[in-house]
Amino acid sequence: MLKKLHKSLIWYVFVAPTFILYGLFVAYPTFETFRLSFFHEVATRQEFVGALHYVRLLSNEVFLAALLNTAFLGIIFLLLIIPLSLVMASLLNNLRVWPNLFKAIYFLPQITSTVAVALVFSYVLQPNWGLVNGLLRELGVNPLPLWLAEPRYVLTGSRAAVTILAVWVALGYYMLIFQAGLQAVPAELYDAAVVDGAGPLQTWWLITIPSLRPTFIFLFITGTIDAMSRFSDLWMLGGPAGTPARSLQTIVLYMYQTAFESNDFNLASASAVILFVIVLGLTAFNFRSFLQREFSSQSGA
Amino acid sequence: MATSENISPARPVGSLRGLLSSQRNFKRLQQVIIFIIMAVGAIAMIAPFEWMLATSFSRSANVSMPRIPRFWPADPSFFNYKVAITNLPLVRYYLNSLFVTTTATLGYLFFSSVTGYAFAKGRFVGKSILFIILLTTLMIPFEIRMIPLYLLMRQLHLSDTYAALILPFISGGFGTFLMRQYISAIPDELIDAARVDGASELTIYARVVLPLCGPALAALAVLSALWRWNDVLWPLLVLSNRNLYTITFGLATAGRSQGIFTGVALATSAIAILPLMILYLFLQRYIIKGIMLTGLKG
Numbered sequence: 001m002l003k004k005l006h007k008s009l010i011w012y013v014f015v016a017p018t019f020i021l022y023g024l025f026v027a028y029p030t031f032e033t034f035r036l037s038f039f040h041e042v043a044t045r046q047e048f049v050g051a052l053h054y055v056r057l058l059s060n061e062v063f064l065a066a067l068l069n070t071a072f073l074g075i076i077f078l079l080l081i082i083p084l085s086l087v088m089a090s091l092l093n094n095l096r097v098w099p100n101l102f103k104a105i106y107f108l109p110q111i112t113s114t115v116a117v118a119l120v121f122s123y124v125l126q127p128n129w130g131l132v133n134g135l136l137r138e139l140g141v142n143p144l145p146l147w148l149a150e151p152r153y154v155l156t157g158s159r160a161a162v163t164i165l166a167v168w169v170a171l172g173y174y175m176l177i178f179q180a181g182l183q184a185v186p187a188e189l190y191d192a193a194v195v196d197g198a199g200p201l202q203t204w205w206l207i208t209i210p211s212l213r214p215t216f217i218f219l220f221i222t223g224t225i226d227a228m229s230r231f232s233d234l235w236m237l238g239g240p241a242g243t244p245a246r247s248l249q250t251i252v253l254y255m256y257q258t259a260f261e262s263n264d265f266n267l268a269s270a271s272a273v274i275l276f277v278i279v280l281g282l283t284a285f286n287f288r289s290f291l292q293r294e295f296s297s298q299s300g301a
Numbered sequence: 302m303a304t305s306e307n308i309s310p311a312r313p314v315g316s317l318r319g320l321l322s323s324q325r326n327f328k329r330l331q332q333v334i335i336f337i338i339m340a341v342g343a344i345a346m347i348a349p350f351e352w353m354l355a356t357s358f359s360r361s362a363n364v365s366m367p368r369i370p371r372f373w374p375a376d377p378s379f380f381n382y383k384v385a386i387t388n389l390p391l392v393r394y395y396l397n398s399l400f401v402t403t404t405a406t407l408g409y410l411f412f413s414s415v416t417g418y419a420f421a422k423g424r425f426v427g428k429s430i431l432f433i434i435l436l437t438t439l440m441i442p443f444e445i446r447m448i449p450l451y452l453l454m455r456q457l458h459l460s461d462t463y464a465a466l467i468l469p470f471i472s473g474g475f476g477t478f479l480m481r482q483y484i485s486a487i488p489d490e491l492i493d494a495a496r497v498d499g500a501s502e503l504t505i506y507a508r509v510v511l512p513l514c515g516p517a518l519a520a521l522a523v524l525s526a527l528w529r530w531n532d533v534l535w536p537l538l539v540l541s542n543r544n545l546y547t548i549t550f551g552l553a554t555a556g557r558s559q560g561i562f563t564g565v566a567l568a569t570s571a572i573a574i575l576p577l578m579i580l581y582l583f584l585q586r587y588i589i590k591g592i593m594l595t596g597l598k599g
Contacts, residue, residue, distance in 0.1 A: 008425035010502045015423075015431060018416040018472045025450060025469040026438055032449030088342065095335045104585045105343045108350070111581045111588070113531035113549040116574050119556040123356070123563060124349050129366035131352045138369060168345070173592070180593050218596060229442040232533050236553060252444045252534075259448050260538070268448055276445045283440055 033276070036269035053270035063271060065246060066254040073159060073250070074227030077166050082219060084167065085174030086212075090204060092175065093182050103179070106172035114169070118236035121165050122148065148237060151245035158238070158247045165233060174219060181215030182208065217290045224282045228275060231256070251275045348372075350574070357381050357571045362564035381568035388565070391572055393544065394551040398530055401466045401547060406525040408471030410518055416472070417480025418506050422492055432481070439474045444534070451538045465539040466547070470529060476521050479595060483517035484510055520591030523584075530577070548573050 037053055039046040057063045088106075092099055109117055124131040125147040133144045145156030153159065185208060193203040231252040234242060240257040242249025249257075251271060259268035351372055356362045359374035360381065367375070385391065419425070420432050450469060451460075459465040487510065495505045511518075536550040546554070552573040556566055581588060 008423070011419045011423035011425040011428075014415045014419035014502070014506075015425075018412050018435075018477055019431065021412070021468075021472040022435070022438075022474070024453075026441075026446065026474070029446035029449035029453060030438070030441060032452075033446055036449065088339075091335045091338060094331075095339060096332060097336055102339045102343055103589065104582075105346050107585075107589060108346055108578065108581070110592075111527070111577060112574050113533070113552075115531075115533050115549055115553040115556070116570050119552065119566065119570050120349055120353050120574075122556075123567060124352065126366075129368055129370075131349060131370045134368065134370035168349075171342075172346075176589065176592060177596060180596075222597075225440070225442060229444045231444065235533075235537075236556065239557070255444065255448070256534075256537075259451075265448055265452065272445045272448060276441065279440070279442060279445075 033269045033272045036266050037273045040266055053267050054274070056267065057270055057274065062246065062249075063254055066242070066249045066251050067274075069159075069242070069247070070228060070230065070250040073163065073166075073230065074224065076159075076163050077170075077227055078220070078223050080163065081167050081170055081174050081223070082216070085171055086178050086209075088171065089175040089178035089182060090208065093179060103172070103176065106175055108172065109169040110173050114232040115236045117169055118165065118233040121161075122237055125161050149244060151247035158244055162234060162237065162248060165237075166230075169233075177219060178212065178215060181212045185211040213290070217286065220290075221283055221286045224286065225279055228279050228282070350578075353567045353574075354571055356564060357568040359564055362567070363562040366563060381564040382572070384562075384565045385568040385572060389551060389555055389569065390543070391548065391551070391569070394546050394548040395576075397463075397545055398547040398549065401463060402526050402529040404463075405467045405470045405529045406522055408467070409473060409476050409525045410521055412472035413476030413480045413521060414484075414511060414514060414518065415506060416477045417482075418484050418510050420477065420481040421484035421487075422489070422510075423502075435474045435477055439478065447534065447538060454539050460539050461542045461545060463545065466529075466536065466545075469535075470525070475595075475597070476525070479517060479521060480514065483514055487513055516590070516594065519587055520594045523588050523591035524595060524597055 036046075038048060038050060040049040040052065041047075092102055095102070125133075127133055127144060127146050127149060130147075132147070136144055147156060147161040148158050150157035189207050189211065190203060193207050198206065229252055230250050234248045234250055234253060235256070238244070238248035238253075240253055240261060242253050252275070255268045255271045255275070258264050258271065352370060355372050355374050356366070358377045358379070358381070359371075360376050360378045362374075363381070420428065454460050454465045459468070491509055491513075492505055495509050500508070530547070531549055532547075533550055533553050536547055537553075540546060540550065543551075552569060555569055
């Protein structure tokens with residue numbers, strides 16, 4: 001036993017640094033987020049207050065609006081990016097001229113930092129002389145959209161503007177992941193479809209899309225997590241309050257504003273826990289619903 | 302049969318040729334349509350960057366912008382770039398970014414590969430439990446622990462230091478997981494042979510395992526570098542000393558405070574964006590391979 005332990009000592013040395021850093025920078029802060037959310041600071045002393053902050057949050061209109069906004073922006077984004085990137089990736093997969101050049105160009109915004117892209121877009125979408133409105137004016141569009149200055153739920157408002165930005169940034173990445181999935185579809189399936197006399201569209205709909213299920217699962221799960229923790233581009237465009245009229249405020253922006261502008265770390269921690277629970281729930285839901293279909297289709301076959 | 306072929310040989314052959322060429326034409330037309338769609342998308346990808354460049358070289362852009370967007374400046378000058386460089390210590394920001402990104406990435410590669418090796422090939426009590434602990438926290442977004450992490454940095458008196466930008470990111474569950482998967486595929490015989498020769502585990506790690514991990518290490522390096530270089534949330538929390546700003550964070554604060562001078566602001570953006578894009582042109586193949594291998598993005 002002792003000899004065995006001695007032999008494995010070197011492995012513990014290999015594992016230890018990662019776990020020490022992990023405990024200090026991941027496990028401890030995560031635990032602290034939960035602990036802080038149940039306390040209240042009274043004259044530099046922490047006092048236990050139970051679920052008070054959660055009650056405060058769930059009756060707080062600003063927080064609920066941020067929550068709703070995060071979900072709204074996330075759903076619209078995913079509904080747009082997944083079909084669009086799937087179609088574009090399928091097309092690119094069939095293109096024989098310069099496919100790699102296009103892949104590299106579409107990926108360009110991913111290399112650029114989110115804040116730089118957001119900064120450039122704040123000028124691109126400027127209502128009077130921005131690139132987009134300048135071109136729209138040439139096309140005779142009148143009145144011109146206000147984009148980032150319009151907080152209402154309209155197709156040319158601030159939410160639409162940041163959704164265009166997000167889709168523009170993410171397209172290359174989603175296409176890349178779909179292309180990896182497309183290349184993994186077994187060629188025999190396509191051969192069989194051709195033998196059965198299926199046309200290209202039919203093959204795409206009946207063979208390609210069902211075969212991409214793992215890719216869909218992956219993109220839904222990571223896309224949901226990214227959408228729920230969206231921060232940088234919106235902070236750059238609308239500040240911590242999500243200007244105009246809080247139309248761009250998300251949970252993480254609310255969390256940042258509460259912690260670092262209102263100095264209420266406890267309330268901010270409670271909002272972090274709520275975000276955590278939502279992310280966990282959505283991930284579990286995505287896994288379950290997709291995997292359930294997987295199992296039922298297997299038992300059915 | 303033979304006679305009928307002799308009577309009208311041209312017709313069936315001709316229609317076959319016609320069928321073939323129409324199919325070829327159809328394929329060609331299909332290619333042209335796909336190409337046009339992809340090209341329109343590519344123009345939409347490049348246009349904002351090109352417009353940024355054109356505006357950044359226009360001195361008058363600070364006073365008034367043309368109502369019709371211009372993709373070539375009417376009055377080309379380096380004025381905005383000179384102002385941008387004198388306004389902000391951009392060289393300093395770049396050096397900060399380079400230092401933070403390189404150090405954090407080297408640390409990330411080292412700790413991920415060492416621990417990944419132990420989980421892939423080591424035999425020790427508690428191995429699977431420790432690995433599961435590492436995996437369970439993989440899905441937790443950084444934002445959830447950022448507030449206590451910030452408070453911890455303050456307690457450790459690390460706010461406003463390079464260490465605050467580097468230390469929390471030199472090891473990570475994802476890197477360890479990826480390296481463990483990759484090293485698991487290395488045949489045991491290679492490692493056992495080195496062991497028989499009397500090599501220590503550290504030697505095996507450095508001489509046998511690491512040289513075989515090139516693609517995985519490259520992928521992790523790309524990811525870590527993109528994460529660190531482009532991060533803005535964490536610097537926002539722990540930095541107040543301007544001398545420590547990274548280029549991304551420096552651009553963010555400048556853009557948020559001095560956005561009225563369009564030409565200067567876009568010149569600053571161009572300075573922050575372009576070198577990385579040029580680097581991307583050269584490393585594009587490796588970067589895209591890395592992202593495809595891991596499935597994650599910057």
